[in-house]
Amino acid sequence: MMRVLLTMLIVLNVATAIGIVYARHKHRVLFVELTRLEKDRDELNIEFGRLQLEQATVAESTRIDAMARGKLDMKFPEATDVVVIRP
Incomplete structure:
Protein backbone atom coordinates (compact mmCIF):
# COMPACT_ATOMS: atom_id res chain seq x y z
CA MET A 1 0.00 0.00 0.00
CA MET A 2 2.81 2.37 0.94
CA ARG A 3 4.70 1.60 -2.26
CA VAL A 4 1.66 2.38 -4.40
CA LEU A 5 1.15 5.68 -2.61
CA LEU A 6 4.84 6.58 -2.95
CA THR A 7 4.80 5.66 -6.67
CA MET A 8 1.67 7.76 -7.24
CA LEU A 9 3.25 10.73 -5.45
CA ILE A 10 6.41 10.45 -7.55
CA VAL A 11 4.39 10.18 -10.77
CA LEU A 12 2.27 13.18 -9.79
CA ASN A 13 5.36 15.14 -8.82
CA VAL A 14 7.01 14.42 -12.20
CA ALA A 15 3.76 15.28 -14.04
CA THR A 16 3.55 18.59 -12.14
CA ALA A 17 7.18 19.38 -12.99
CA ILE A 18 6.54 18.65 -16.68
CA GLY A 19 3.45 20.85 -16.53
CA THR A 35 7.09 41.62 -28.32
CA ARG A 36 7.08 41.11 -32.09
CA LEU A 37 3.47 42.23 -32.37
CA GLU A 38 4.16 45.35 -30.29
CA LYS A 39 7.08 46.18 -32.59
CA ASP A 40 4.84 45.71 -35.64
CA ARG A 41 2.20 47.92 -34.02
CA ASP A 42 4.73 50.67 -33.37
CA GLU A 43 5.98 50.51 -36.96
CA LEU A 44 2.41 50.69 -38.26
CA ASN A 45 1.68 53.69 -36.02
CA ILE A 46 4.75 55.47 -37.42
CA GLU A 47 3.68 54.66 -40.98
CA PHE A 48 0.15 55.86 -40.23
CA GLY A 49 1.52 59.17 -38.96
CA ARG A 50 3.58 59.57 -42.12
CA LEU A 51 0.55 58.83 -44.29
CA GLN A 52 -1.58 61.33 -42.39
CA LEU A 53 1.07 63.98 -42.89
CA GLU A 54 1.31 63.13 -46.58
CA GLN A 55 -2.47 63.24 -46.95
CA ALA A 56 -2.61 66.65 -45.28
CA THR A 57 0.09 67.93 -47.63
CA VAL A 58 -1.53 66.51 -50.77
CA ALA A 59 -5.02 67.66 -49.81
CA GLU A 60 -3.96 71.24 -49.06
CA SER A 61 -6.29 73.50 -51.06
CA THR A 62 -3.60 75.93 -52.23
CA ARG A 63 -1.57 73.01 -53.60
CA ILE A 64 -4.62 71.61 -55.40
CA ASP A 65 -5.40 75.05 -56.81
CA ALA A 66 -1.82 75.51 -58.02
CA MET A 67 -1.79 72.09 -59.68
CA ALA A 68 -5.15 72.71 -61.34
CA ARG A 69 -3.98 76.04 -62.72
CA GLY A 70 -0.48 74.85 -63.71
CA LYS A 71 -0.86 71.31 -65.03
CA LEU A 72 -4.48 71.35 -66.19
CA ASP A 73 -4.67 75.01 -67.21
CA MET A 74 -7.87 75.43 -65.18
CA LYS A 75 -9.25 78.72 -63.88
CA PHE A 76 -12.29 80.03 -62.12
CA PRO A 77 -15.09 80.95 -64.55
CA GLU A 78 -15.82 84.60 -65.17
CA ALA A 79 -19.14 85.97 -63.97
CA THR A 80 -20.36 86.14 -67.56
CA ASP A 81 -19.60 82.43 -68.06
CA VAL A 82 -21.79 81.32 -65.16
CA VAL A 83 -25.32 80.23 -66.10
CA VAL A 84 -27.92 79.71 -63.40
CA ILE A 85 -30.71 77.26 -64.24
CA ARG A 86 -33.82 77.59 -62.16
CA PRO A 87 -36.58 74.97 -61.99
Missing part, protein backbone atom coordinates in the same frame (compact mmCIF):
# COMPACT_ATOMS: atom_id res chain seq x y z
CA ILE A 20 5.46 23.72 -15.04
CA VAL A 21 8.17 23.37 -17.69
CA TYR A 22 5.52 23.35 -20.44
CA ALA A 23 3.77 26.41 -18.96
CA ARG A 24 7.05 28.35 -18.75
CA HIS A 25 7.95 27.41 -22.31
CA LYS A 26 4.52 28.49 -23.55
CA HIS A 27 4.87 31.75 -21.62
CA ARG A 28 8.23 32.47 -23.28
CA VAL A 29 6.89 31.71 -26.75
CA LEU A 30 3.88 33.96 -26.19
CA PHE A 31 6.07 36.73 -24.76
CA VAL A 32 8.30 36.66 -27.85
CA GLU A 33 5.22 36.85 -30.06
CA LEU A 34 3.82 39.72 -27.99
Whole structure:
Protein backbone atom coordinates (compact mmCIF):
# COMPACT_ATOMS: atom_id res chain seq x y z
CA MET A 1 0.00 0.00 0.00
CA MET A 2 2.81 2.37 0.94
CA ARG A 3 4.70 1.60 -2.26
CA VAL A 4 1.66 2.38 -4.40
CA LEU A 5 1.15 5.68 -2.61
CA LEU A 6 4.84 6.58 -2.95
CA THR A 7 4.80 5.66 -6.67
CA MET A 8 1.67 7.76 -7.24
CA LEU A 9 3.25 10.73 -5.45
CA ILE A 10 6.41 10.45 -7.55
CA VAL A 11 4.39 10.18 -10.77
CA LEU A 12 2.27 13.18 -9.79
CA ASN A 13 5.36 15.14 -8.82
CA VAL A 14 7.01 14.42 -12.20
CA ALA A 15 3.76 15.28 -14.04
CA THR A 16 3.55 18.59 -12.14
CA ALA A 17 7.18 19.38 -12.99
CA ILE A 18 6.54 18.65 -16.68
CA GLY A 19 3.45 20.85 -16.53
CA ILE A 20 5.46 23.72 -15.04
CA VAL A 21 8.17 23.37 -17.69
CA TYR A 22 5.52 23.35 -20.44
CA ALA A 23 3.77 26.41 -18.96
CA ARG A 24 7.05 28.35 -18.75
CA HIS A 25 7.95 27.41 -22.31
CA LYS A 26 4.52 28.49 -23.55
CA HIS A 27 4.87 31.75 -21.62
CA ARG A 28 8.23 32.47 -23.28
CA VAL A 29 6.89 31.71 -26.75
CA LEU A 30 3.88 33.96 -26.19
CA PHE A 31 6.07 36.73 -24.76
CA VAL A 32 8.30 36.66 -27.85
CA GLU A 33 5.22 36.85 -30.06
CA LEU A 34 3.82 39.72 -27.99
CA THR A 35 7.09 41.62 -28.32
CA ARG A 36 7.08 41.11 -32.09
CA LEU A 37 3.47 42.23 -32.37
CA GLU A 38 4.16 45.35 -30.29
CA LYS A 39 7.08 46.18 -32.59
CA ASP A 40 4.84 45.71 -35.64
CA ARG A 41 2.20 47.92 -34.02
CA ASP A 42 4.73 50.67 -33.37
CA GLU A 43 5.98 50.51 -36.96
CA LEU A 44 2.41 50.69 -38.26
CA ASN A 45 1.68 53.69 -36.02
CA ILE A 46 4.75 55.47 -37.42
CA GLU A 47 3.68 54.66 -40.98
CA PHE A 48 0.15 55.86 -40.23
CA GLY A 49 1.52 59.17 -38.96
CA ARG A 50 3.58 59.57 -42.12
CA LEU A 51 0.55 58.83 -44.29
CA GLN A 52 -1.58 61.33 -42.39
CA LEU A 53 1.07 63.98 -42.89
CA GLU A 54 1.31 63.13 -46.58
CA GLN A 55 -2.47 63.24 -46.95
CA ALA A 56 -2.61 66.65 -45.28
CA THR A 57 0.09 67.93 -47.63
CA VAL A 58 -1.53 66.51 -50.77
CA ALA A 59 -5.02 67.66 -49.81
CA GLU A 60 -3.96 71.24 -49.06
CA SER A 61 -6.29 73.50 -51.06
CA THR A 62 -3.60 75.93 -52.23
CA ARG A 63 -1.57 73.01 -53.60
CA ILE A 64 -4.62 71.61 -55.40
CA ASP A 65 -5.40 75.05 -56.81
CA ALA A 66 -1.82 75.51 -58.02
CA MET A 67 -1.79 72.09 -59.68
CA ALA A 68 -5.15 72.71 -61.34
CA ARG A 69 -3.98 76.04 -62.72
CA GLY A 70 -0.48 74.85 -63.71
CA LYS A 71 -0.86 71.31 -65.03
CA LEU A 72 -4.48 71.35 -66.19
CA ASP A 73 -4.67 75.01 -67.21
CA MET A 74 -7.87 75.43 -65.18
CA LYS A 75 -9.25 78.72 -63.88
CA PHE A 76 -12.29 80.03 -62.12
CA PRO A 77 -15.09 80.95 -64.55
CA GLU A 78 -15.82 84.60 -65.17
CA ALA A 79 -19.14 85.97 -63.97
CA THR A 80 -20.36 86.14 -67.56
CA ASP A 81 -19.60 82.43 -68.06
CA VAL A 82 -21.79 81.32 -65.16
CA VAL A 83 -25.32 80.23 -66.10
CA VAL A 84 -27.92 79.71 -63.40
CA ILE A 85 -30.71 77.26 -64.24
CA ARG A 86 -33.82 77.59 -62.16
CA PRO A 87 -36.58 74.97 -61.99
